[in-house]
Amino acid sequence: MRRNYHLLILLFPVVFWLICFFLLPLVSVFIYSFIERGTYGGVVWNFTPENYQRLFDGLYLGILWRSVSTALVCTAICLLLGYPFAYYLARYKPKHRNVLLLLVVVPFWTNFLIRTYAWILILRTEGLLNSLLGAVIPNWSPLELLNTPLAVQIGLVYGYLPFMILPLYAALEQLDVSLLEAAQDLGASPRRAFWHVTVPLSLPGILAGSMLVFIPTVGAFLTPDLLGGGKVSYIGNVIERQFKTARDWPFGSALSFMLMGIVLVGTVLYFRALQQNEGQPDSPP
Amino acid sequence: MLFSRKVKLKILEANIGLVYLFLYMPIFAVVVFSFNSGEHISVWEGFTFGWYAKLFEDAALWRACRNSLMVAGVATVIATVIGTAAALAIERHRFRFRTVLVRVLYLPIIIPDIVLAIALLTFYVQVRIPLGLITVIIAHAVFNIAYVTIVVRARLQGYDHTLEEAARDLGANEWQTFWRITLPLIAPGIIGGALLAFTLSIDDFVITFFTAGVGYTTLSVHIYSLLKFGITPKINAISTMLLANSIVFILLFLWFQGGTSSSQKQDA
16 A cells, blocks of 8 residues: 555656647647637637648648658658767777767757757858868859758758667677677678678667657758758647747647658657567577 | 879868867967957957956846856756656666657657747747746757757667666665666766757757747847847857857766766776
8 A cells, every 4th residue: 555655656746747738739639639729829719620731731741741742851860870980989989988989979868959059160152061162162152051951951961860879888798709609600791791680680779770860850840940051841830830920720730640640650660670580589590 | 083092182182270270260269369359250350358358247146047057957957857857767677659659759859949939939828827947947948858869878778687686686676776777877977968968958049049038038048139130249258158068068068978888998
């Protein structure tokens, strides 16, 4: 009985907070997504599925596709840069390894706004990259890099690369080197050993890193807003506009709900893939 | 084979160098240009501390700083208490809906920031809670509870239960055992979680942007409006100050987490 009493005290605050300030708000945004927009930016309490129908407009499907594909490209680039990096780090002298890893984390603890702003400094027409290239190459005509999809992509990779490196490092560091030696003793070439031993064994890290990069980038608002200059729309910016300038809260709510749906589907797929991976520990030689 | 072993190693090393360059060059540029005397943010003219001096005269900036500290401070206290209690409940007890609780608890950090922000905004408007700093504090506590719980749970998992049993065998009651054995043992986890929560709260922009009332500007929102409506070199100086702050905080965090691993070694 006493134990139950303790448990109640421990659980009450978290359950209260989650219900009041997380679950009820989700219900609230769900309700908003089914009502009508009023004339002066308010709402009219009439049920309508129209906000969801609007999502299938060519315009919004295009924006959605841009957000998802940008997030996928960002994940792929982070994986390409991060995997060799984590691989090398995991095999580095243990003494310096932690310092090198810490150096990956330091920029990631800096305010996200400032990390994004730094790229404005570099990419703008009178920015550092153009000055540098102008100093090296005669008759250099400055590139318009800021406010382009490329700038957004660079900013996203920059913002989320550490999220890829850390889980990859965790997976590769645990890797049992004797398995690689066994593969090579049995006649596998280094390349074959890499693709058939190292990669499958580091799959949990690959999956976790991809999740951690994909989820925040698909709903990113700040990076497209600052580096895309509002010229290219991503789903996060469209949502922001519905609440801040267009004052169409019901439609913005429907967009948010759909974004959450995409992320939750991604999460479920991730756990499915993880379970499958655990289900078959030994991969084909 | 496409490349020899040596060439492969060189490629790996080049990649390491490039990644570090990529990670540090932008930050380095901001720090360097915070000492630039020109009016232009990215054309070097000469050395000055002038922009830092200007920061001290900027009343709006200091008000925003004060708001940020207040929001982060209160949200951290709330999240640390609730998150630690939740971690103790999850690690120490078996109860119905335990798995459900764990999943719902981590959901606020899985869904995109903007979705959480919108959900809270519509909720506040529907139940007529006026937007101000309190609404921001509530919102920050939601995601910070999850982070504190993760850090404290990790501490509780690698920890020696025999000490508590020994205390009880020696006649300590449950309350005494908790205050004198359990709490000191998990303290590094709690402090680590609190520091993480505080940093994330100071850092947050998206959730604050949607849940703060008009006139309740935090540091992140202030920087955002500077970036949107007229970039001046002052931004470089603010950034450098914040960067220095972050570094102090990481060092504190690591120091406490370092305390974790060494004391665990002693336990074993």
